[in-house]
Amino acid sequence: MTEVPSYIKEKKVIRQQYFLRGNAACPGCPIPKELDLLLEVMGKKTVLVVPASCSTVIMGDIHGSPSTVPVVHSAFASAAAIASGLSRQLKMRGEDAKVVVWAGDGATGDIGFATVSGAAERNEDILYVCYDNEAFMNTGIQRSSLTPYGAWTTTTPAGKREFKKPLPFIMMEHKIPYVATASIAYPFDYQAKVKKAKDIQGFRYIHLLSPCPPGWRFDSSLTIEVAKLAVETGIWPLFEVINGKFQLTGISKVLLDKSKRKPITEYLKLQGRFSKMSEKDIKVMQDAVDAMWDYIAELVKR
Amino acid sequence: MITVQKNVTAMVGNHAVAYAVKQAKPQVLAVFPITPQTTMLEKLAEYINSGELKAELIKVEGEHSALAAVYGAAVAGARVFTATSSQGLLYMTEMIYWVGGERVPIVNAVATRALAEPWSIWDDHQDFFSKRDASWIMMMAEKVQDAYDMTLQAFRISEDKRVILPVMMGFDGFILTHTMERLEILDDETVEKFLPPREFNLIDFNDPVNVGPIAAPDDYMKIKYEAMKAMEGSKEVIEEISKEYELISGRKQYGLIECYECEDADYVFVTAGAWTGDAREAVRRLRNEGKKVGLLKLRVIRPFPKERIKEALKGVQGVVVFDREYSYGYGGILANEIKSAIYNTGIEVMSVIAGIGGKDVRPLHFQKVMEDVLNGKKFEERWLND
Amino acid sequence: MIDYPVPLGRPKIGSSGLTGHWRLMRPEIDYSKCTKCRLCVIYCPENTIDLLEGFDVRIDYDYCKGCGVCAQICPQKAIQMVPEVK
Numbered sequence A: 001m002t003e004v005p006s007y008i009k010e011k012k013v014i015r016q017q018y019f020l021r022g023n024a025a026c027p028g029c030p031i032p033k034e035l036d037l038l039l040e041v042m043g044k045k046t047v048l049v050v051p052a053s054c055s056t057v058i059m060g061d062i063h064g065s066p067s068t069v070p071v072v073h074s075a076f077a078s079a080a081a082i083a084s085g086l087s088r089q090l091k092m093r094g095e096d097a098k099v100v101v102w103a104g105d106g107a108t109g110d111i112g113f114a115t116v117s118g119a120a121e122r123n124e125d126i127l128y129v130c131y132d133n134e135a136f137m138n139t140g141i142q143r144s145s146l147t148p149y150g151a152w153t154t155t156t157p158a159g160k161r162e163f164k165k166p167l168p169f170i171m172m173e174h175k176i177p178y179v180a181t182a183s184i185a186y187p188f189d190y191q192a193k194v195k196k197a198k199d200i201q202g203f204r205y206i207h208l209l210s211p212c213p214p215g216w217r218f219d220s221s222l223t224i225e226v227a228k229l230a231v232e233t234g235i236w237p238l239f240e241v242i243n244g245k246f247q248l249t250g251i252s253k254v255l256l257d258k259s260k261r262k263p264i265t266e267y268l269k270l271q272g273r274f275s276k277m278s279e280k281d282i283k284v285m286q287d288a289v290d291a292m293w294d295y296i297a298e299l300v301k302r
Numbered sequence B: 001m002i003t004v005q006k007n008v009t010a011m012v013g014n015h016a017v018a019y020a021v022k023q024a025k026p027q028v029l030a031v032f033p034i035t036p037q038t039t040m041l042e043k044l045a046e047y048i049n050s051g052e053l054k055a056e057l058i059k060v061e062g063e064h065s066a067l068a069a070v071y072g073a074a075v076a077g078a079r080v081f082t083a084t085s086s087q088g089l090l091y092m093t094e095m096i097y098w099v100g101g102e103r104v105p106i107v108n109a110v111a112t113r114a115l116a117e118p119w120s121i122w123d124d125h126q127d128f129f130s131k132r133d134a135s136w137i138m139m140m141a142e143k144v145q146d147a148y149d150m151t152l153q154a155f156r157i158s159e160d161k162r163v164i165l166p167v168m169m170g171f172d173g174f175i176l177t178h179t180m181e182r183l184e185i186l187d188d189e190t191v192e193k194f195l196p197p198r199e200f201n202l203i204d205f206n207d208p209v210n211v212g213p214i215a216a217p218d219d220y221m222k223i224k225y226e227a228m229k230a231m232e233g234s235k236e237v238i239e240e241i242s243k244e245y246e247l248i249s250g251r252k253q254y255g256l257i258e259c260y261e262c263e264d265a266d267y268v269f270v271t272a273g274a275w276t277g278d279a280r281e282a283v284r285r286l287r288n289e290g291k292k293v294g295l296l297k298l299r300v301i302r303p304f305p306k307e308r309i310k311e312a313l314k315g316v317q318g319v320v321v322f323d324r325e326y327s328y329g330y331g332g333i334l335a336n337e338i339k340s341a342i343y344n345t346g347i348e349v350m351s352v353i354a355g356i357g358g359k360d361v362r363p364l365h366f367q368k369v370m371e372d373v374l375n376g377k378k379f380e381e382r383w384l385n386d
Numbered sequence C: 001m002i003d004y005p006v007p008l009g010r011p012k013i014g015s016s017g018l019t020g021h022w023r024l025m026r027p028e029i030d031y032s033k034c035t036k037c038r039l040c041v042i043y044c045p046e047n048t049i050d051l052l053e054g055f056d057v058r059i060d061y062d063y064c065k066g067c068g069v070c071a072q073i074c075p076q077k078a079i080q081m082v083p084e085v086k
Helices: A006-010 A031-042 A054-058 A079-092 A105-109 A113-121 A167-173 A187-198 A220-232 A250-256 A279-301 B013-024 B038-050 B063-075 B086-091 B093-102 B144-159 B188-194 B217-249 B276-288 B306-312 B333-341 B363-374 C039-043 C069-073
Strands: A046-050 A071-073 A098-104 A127-132 A178-183 A204-209 A239-242 A245-248 B008-012 B028-030 B056-058 B080-085 B107-112 B137-140 B167-172 B180-184 B257-260 B267-271 B293-298 B300-302 B318-323 B348-353 B381-383 C025-029 C049-051 C057-059 C079-083
Touching: A031 A046, A031 A054, A031 A098, A031 A127, A031 A187, A046 A079, A054 A098, A079 A098, A079 A113, A079 B028, A079 B056, A079 B063, A098 A105, A105 A113, A105 A127, A105 A167, A113 A127, A113 B063, A127 A187, A167 A178, A167 A204, A178 A187, A178 A220, A187 A204, A187 A239, A204 A220, A220 A250, A220 C069, A245 A250, A245 A279, A250 A279, B008 B013, B008 B144, B013 B038, B013 B080, B013 B107, B013 B144, B013 B167, B013 B188, B028 B063, B038 B056, B056 B063, B063 B080, B063 B086, B063 B093, B080 B086, B086 B093, B093 B217, B107 B144, B137 B144, B137 B217, B144 B167, B144 B180, B144 B188, B144 B217, B188 B217, B217 B300, B257 B306, B267 B276, B267 B333, B267 B363, B276 B293, B276 B363, B293 B306, B306 B333, B318 B333, B318 B363, B333 B348, C025 C057, C039 C049, C039 C069, C069 C079
Parallel strands: A046 A071, A046 A098, A098 A127, A127 A204, A178 A204, B028 B056, B028 B080, B080 B107, B107 B167, B137 B167, B267 B293, B267 B318, B318 B348, B348 B381
Antiparallel strands: A178 A239, A239 A245, B008 B180, B137 B300, B257 B293, C025 C079, C049 C057
């Protein structure tokens, strides 16, 4: 065991924790980091609304919580509704505070879909961040509508036959002021988007890729590598839509050119959940990714 | 001599409740339309549009979201209100338990209505009574006047520091919601003094808290024990606030129960809700014939006023409990709660199931049932089904 | 101070206890190779690497769960994962 040098032991810490360490997240789970980056940008006057998800457990119990800002726990389907009421009251009491919904993909795309759509249609003044680990992870890796094609889950042991629900595009069609996608492998891009969203009034939506080591079946050290490959292969385009104007951000800007996109096998081979995919399945998935980029090319042109 | 009283008007139940809500000055409302509550929602929207009520009305996409939205606002310190009925009340049940468990002061007006299936828009109490285990204080109105008075008292009771529990006020669908009755209203200054600004708030950025996290089994049971104690303690608070309201309104409020002509009665009706008025009329008719009958009205369903009921029924031979709901596979809900409250007193409990799905019940029905009882035709459970 | 008889929790470091006990592998920084790029601080999923004066870094072994992301991400390969010995 190498000893830490004494000059290191004596130095003072210069960056505070916004999301406290020692929480219940799995080793390698990016959620604590994602929340720390979010709270660093959003500041002290933020209220988090957390529906049933991994984050519910990560937020601790009545004896201690890792969040340094107020958290309101929500029933599975009603995060956007609780956030609507919160944001209206905070405005009525004259406080310049922000409400952020921190919801998983199940709470957003499945059980809470109507609630999210309703809040978006009313253009409620909330920032909705959907951290996407592509299944109902908290209850033990069951498939959700955001599980990708071919992925193993406990309820799709042979691989999911349906495609991933295109939530960011659906939210874009609600004509809300801000929609963006982000990946934890590009933390500054993520923080820039949160900062931009923070200053906009109305319903803002950020869809964040959040790889899950136990759920996607990869070693906990590869979380960032997997999140990076998702973007580099084009499976996860990084973009933002500001008042209807679509633009790609970060490295995704160059990926309109198909030759610049890595083949999706680079991404699939790292994850045990795709190990049962046949050659045909991989081709189907690769074609779907290419079709999505054709659609993105049209959106960029508009 | 004719004296003109000020502040007397006539309103339908829905508008009376909307007027009371307007006077209570809430900050956030979230209501989803459902028959027979829709005209209340429309009245509230009118008040906000005209500027008489300065509140946010969130036009949510469903009742589950309605209670969720007012929960969010209430946690941040708002005085809130929502209203619903039958299917909507069932849809928001997950949030009913959520709010009851988190003990956030919220007032919910329930226009009672039968539950599907079969589809029905008519009045019974099945929806209201199904929420009795959720840790909410529950009160039932007999008249439009009650609906108005109870709504104002509900805000006060729920926010009382000794209580901190949500309150549900039930008033019969169509029978009270859409029926115009004479109504005495309080003036705005009196209501403002009766309902001081709300203090309950859980969002303080200098003291960030985690609202409603996981609780391990030991902690959970401790929390529920405290909730049980608060619920029991609220009996006293309800009676106290009832008396205070009597003084400012000049109208008797009756606290937890009302016992009409019970003092020397042999047999007593037990009812809750609007048909208490019909039972009252039946008691008057029977008394005119010299029969010794009375009426016990439950104004508050939860906390169940066991002690007051036992006191009121001392010396009574039997009670005839009218249930406008039913627990299938068991019996009338109210009848069985009354039975367990007086189980060692030797008083006979007879259960009558009537009015389910809105089947019409009139003073004559009450009268006939009691006449059968007085003629010795006793029963354990009887359905007024023909 | 919020003081109501409702279920509440407050902020606490180590809300799940000393999560350092979870480790099977332990990251060790070779400070002679460290170029102070701070990528390990940015990418540590648990926010368990402290950023110090002068941009030095230090792992908080009380809470590090041993996931290995820092070792994988370090461009200088200055962090090694060694078996945790108790």
